[in-house]
Amino acid sequence: MKHTISVLVENTFGAFDRVATMFSARGFNIHSISIGETEQSDISRMTIVTSGDKQVIDQIVKQLNRLLDTIKVTELTGRAITERELALITVTFQKGSLEEIKNITDVFRGKIVDINNKSLMIEVTGPPRKIDAIINVLMPFGIKEMARSGTVALSRGEQIRPKNEYKK
Amino acid sequence: MTKKKKMLTGADIFFESLREEGVEKVFGYPGGATIKIYEKLYDIDFLEHILTRHEQGATHAADGYARVTGKVGVVLVTSGPGATNTVTGIANAYLDSIPMVIFTGQVPTSLIGNDAFQEADIVGITRPITKHNFIVRDVKELASTIKKAFYIASTGRPGPVLIDMPKDMIAAECEYEYPEKVEIRGYKPTVKGHKNQIKKAAKMIREAKRPLLYVGGGVVMSNASKELTEFAHKNNIPVTNTLLGLGTFPGTDPQFLGMLGMHGTYYANQAVNNCDVLIAVGARFDDRVTGTTETFAADAYKIHIDIDPSVIDKNVLVDLPIVGDAKGILEELLKELSDKPSQKDWWTQIEGWKKDCPLEYKRPDDQLRTQYVIERISEKTNGDAIVVSDVGQHQMWVAQYYKFNHPRSHVSSGGLGTMGFSVPAAVGVAFANLNRPIVSISGDGGFQMNMQELITAFYHNLPIKFFIMNNCFLGMVRQWQELFHEKKYSFTDLCDSNPIFTNIGTALGIESFSIYKPEDVDDILDKVFAINDRPVLVEFKVSKEDLVFPMVPAGSSISDMIHKRLKPKGDIL
Numbered sequence A: 001m002k003h004t005i006s007v008l009v010e011n012t013f014g015a016f017d018r019v020a021t022m023f024s025a026r027g028f029n030i031h032s033i034s035i036g037e038t039e040q041s042d043i044s045r046m047t048i049v050t051s052g053d054k055q056v057i058d059q060i061v062k063q064l065n066r067l068l069d070t071i072k073v074t075e076l077t078g079r080a081i082t083e084r085e086l087a088l089i090t091v092t093f094q095k096g097s098l099e100e101i102k103n104i105t106d107v108f109r110g111k112i113v114d115i116n117n118k119s120l121m122i123e124v125t126g127p128p129r130k131i132d133a134i135i136n137v138l139m140p141f142g143i144k145e146m147a148r149s150g151t152v153a154l155s156r157g158e159q160i161r162p163k164n165e166y167k168k
Numbered sequence B: 001m002t003k004k005k006k007m008l009t010g011a012d013i014f015f016e017s018l019r020e021e022g023v024e025k026v027f028g029y030p031g032g033a034t035i036k037i038y039e040k041l042y043d044i045d046f047l048e049h050i051l052t053r054h055e056q057g058a059t060h061a062a063d064g065y066a067r068v069t070g071k072v073g074v075v076l077v078t079s080g081p082g083a084t085n086t087v088t089g090i091a092n093a094y095l096d097s098i099p100m101v102i103f104t105g106q107v108p109t110s111l112i113g114n115d116a117f118q119e120a121d122i123v124g125i126t127r128p129i130t131k132h133n134f135i136v137r138d139v140k141e142l143a144s145t146i147k148k149a150f151y152i153a154s155t156g157r158p159g160p161v162l163i164d165m166p167k168d169m170i171a172a173e174c175e176y177e178y179p180e181k182v183e184i185r186g187y188k189p190t191v192k193g194h195k196n197q198i199k200k201a202a203k204m205i206r207e208a209k210r211p212l213l214y215v216g217g218g219v220v221m222s223n224a225s226k227e228l229t230e231f232a233h234k235n236n237i238p239v240t241n242t243l244l245g246l247g248t249f250p251g252t253d254p255q256f257l258g259m260l261g262m263h264g265t266y267y268a269n270q271a272v273n274n275c276d277v278l279i280a281v282g283a284r285f286d287d288r289v290t291g292t293t294e295t296f297a298a299d300a301y302k303i304h305i306d307i308d309p310s311v312i313d314k315n316v317l318v319d320l321p322i323v324g325d326a327k328g329i330l331e332e333l334l335k336e337l338s339d340k341p342s343q344k345d346w347w348t349q350i351e352g353w354k355k356d357c358p359l360e361y362k363r364p365d366d367q368l369r370t371q372y373v374i375e376r377i378s379e380k381t382n383g384d385a386i387v388v389s390d391v392g393q394h395q396m397w398v399a400q401y402y403k404f405n406h407p408r409s410h411v412s413s414g415g416l417g418t419m420g421f422s423v424p425a426a427v428g429v430a431f432a433n434l435n436r437p438i439v440s441i442s443g444d445g446g447f448q449m450n451m452q453e454l455i456t457a458f459y460h461n462l463p464i465k466f467f468i469m470n471n472c473f474l475g476m477v478r479q480w481q482e483l484f485h486e487k488k489y490s491f492t493d494l495c496d497s498n499p500i501f502t503n504i505g506t507a508l509g510i511e512s513f514s515i516y517k518p519e520d521v522d523d524i525l526d527k528v529f530a531i532n533d534r535p536v537l538v539e540f541k542v543s544k545e546d547l548v549f550p551m552v553p554a555g556s557s558i559s560d561m562i563h564k565r566l567k568p569k570g571d572i573l
């Protein structure tokens, strides 16, 4: 099962690498990882989507906590959260398929952000499941290129638990 | 009160900071990137710099020093090859949780990333094998970085911390002030055990019919040997140690079951599998201890005391974790438990196992055996020596046959299993000046991996007994080949290629002996233990094809334990 973990890290040299190194050194999966600044310029937020059973996720959280550059580690799965991903998808079209692709884009509330005589680029955001869905639907038309941002997530209207809470 | 600020160079700040941290010994090796520090060192008298013969030697020496003193071991090396030579020593300290601070020189900031002469990304290389590491990018941060490094290395679950210092940072100047406090928001080790958890544990222990203490190196780190011993005695609980835990409980105590695990005693392993409450203290359920985890203490209620939350439920799921410093937690538990239970049936069972399968080897014997030599050393030194073992069969025999009476006396590479550890680690131990006999025990293979540090021992007249258990084989690998790999002794036979060990010792100015008869052991030991002002070397030509028993094959259960060679092997050379 996929799990989303949100990690506040020091915005310092090497913090990202330390997290990534820990995942590879201990053989944990990373499905996606995204990092960006937070409201505090010296803190970055990483959103990591990983998978594993309860014991594995428990270890991941503990090993993340063990790193000195991590300030807060929050397992978001099972909480009220908002998860979003952005994708840019370039699709080839033939005469006749353009209209259909535009309709699909509308259904998924995407935007066409670039077009030439052979292909067009669609921008779409939403929960990762929605991105998977539009990709599936567009696949038969011929996806030329694609870039996904990886998931970002925040929990909704509740306090993120402090780093030491799980130690009780 | 604020201290008066003064302008200092990075090199000055380095030494001022070490002075603040109370550092007395630095193990190191100079080079271009650190030359300014060495220039200053020329006039420094408040600490001793020890020049080893190899940077790996310096890290193991600092490691040995840290293990016996409990202080932070300090290493100073240059950039590039100097830094990469420390990697094994750092990994070794990391896996055994040894507090160390390693200073590496680095090429000037402006050249970093250019594949400059003697550049290596040592911060990148050591990221997964340090508790934390730093590169100094502004000389103003040097003092606070050093303060943090010593704090991180020595608190919580200890470990090595590396500081990479570009050459221009060592030369640059800034106002110096040593910080009084450290504040790292992502690092707040839990020291005090949770009250309710301790109460629950006490209740379980009180109700236990067959309790067992499984004790590891965490109790050494926490200096909790006294508390542990009192706790075990007051509650009449048998104690088994991991390799790194040896010495935390007296080896001669009737409640002691010896080491558990792959080469642990039969009775310790039986006790693990039959106990109803297992109390793990400062131990991490390592695979060499548990074998297959499914059958490890399967029916026991497991209490796990450790300062590192990440070891809880990592390999074996436990019923009651208590995160915190072992010393304090054991003190609290002692207060909770007052009346001494008799546990009569449990002890009868344990005594039965002891009688069924004691630790044994063939004796008397015309062959010289490592087990016998170790037993004699143990007797002669009364269990009071500091024994620094290397890695292999002899290491397991030290663990089985030396009766350690004190903590911080068994120095051994547990987690990484680094051959070549013993000689340099013993050098570090000697610099702790503890006035106790120091015995370095290596196999003939491992001895050759860092024997250059004999020179360091000779130069400083270190009173170390360098013992080589020469079985002409990479014994432990040979053992696996014999038992599990169709007796294909691929590249483990050193008989034709071993040097004449006494010649090596002699060439380096060290008095050296070689014996091969069991009846000569006592004489030679008497002779060398009377020498206390310089190193000596003794080669023991031991039987070539001995095997360490008992043995639980990797990934098996205790029930698969092998006690002796299944078929007679004919002549043992």
Ligand SMILES: Cc1ncc(C[n+]2csc(CCOP(=O)(O)OP(=O)(O)O)c2C)c(N)n1
Pocket (backbone or CB within 6 Å): B390, B391, B392, B393, B394, B395, B417, B418, B419, B420, B442, B443, B444, B445, B446, B447, B469, B471, B473, B474, B475, B476, B477
């Ligand atoms: C640096 C290193 N290389 C290889 C090994 C694998 N290894 C483990 S034990 C062993 C044999 C050690 O032989 P020796 O030093 O003669 O000691 P003995 O087992 O004979 O007592 C080897 C090669 C190791 N532990 N460390």
